[in-house]
Amino acid sequence: MNELVNDLLKQLNCETVFTIYPFGIKIPVAESVVVTWIIMAVMVLASIILTKNLKVEKPGKAQVFLESAISWMYHFFEESLGKNGKRYIPYMITIMLYIGVANLIGLFGFKSPTKDLNVTAALALMSIVLIEYAGIHQKGVKKWVKGFAEPIAIIAPINVLEIFIRPLSLCMRLFGNVLGSFVIMELLKLVVPLFVPIIFSLYFDIFDGLIQAYVFVFLTSLFIKEAIETE
């Protein structure tokens, strides 16, 4: 039991890989940041390679696949963001791709960044800032403030509380899911080391990771839609 707890603690702890000193300020760089850089490098390379030889006539297989994937995501977000939210689609697609790759990268032996609470907290903060910004941008400051007192003034405190509850639940949902599937997989590997984990890994690592990426951006886009709704 103690050994397992210590092992889990070690896995949970995001180690500092190295420390940089710009302008005399000490900034520790955590493992999740380094893995995020790797993800960025892979995604940038992939997008450069995939968009290199785009043709209008006689597109290749890769281009057809790319076009259908992007248009699927575009339509999905267009539907959930509404007519006024089109400008937020590229951001949502970026976040979706990042979380999806981050959840899957554990399969390649890296520590997934989403298993670090700081990363999910940062993602949730970005989401809530974007949600409130979208509301202000669409309605203007006056109407945005008034929006807290809808439908009746008495529930205004609850509406204000929601600003804090939403990112908390987004952050905890992503973190808890990734961590939960990780813990279950570790326990399973402890009990049955052979073959059985492969099947469960399909569900817990691949399916659950992609579903969580989907759920995170889906909820964010729903909140944005709610924020920019005008009668």
Add this chain to the structure above:
Amino acid sequence: MSVVALGAGIAVLTGIGAGIGIGIATSKAVEAIARQPEAEGKINKALLLGCALAEATAIYGFVIALLIIILLK
């Protein structure tokens, strides 16, 4: 240690609610798809959203259980 394990076990009991909730949601979704197969896309979307929200309680329980084990070890 044993009391800590007990506490963690109790915290994880939140999973019961999430399980029942997701079960009900899925059964209703299956019924809805059987009645109106052409609306499957929309139903799936709503189901996924509902499941994600219902699942959150179980996740909170799990996080609390983990915190109990790690902090009170």
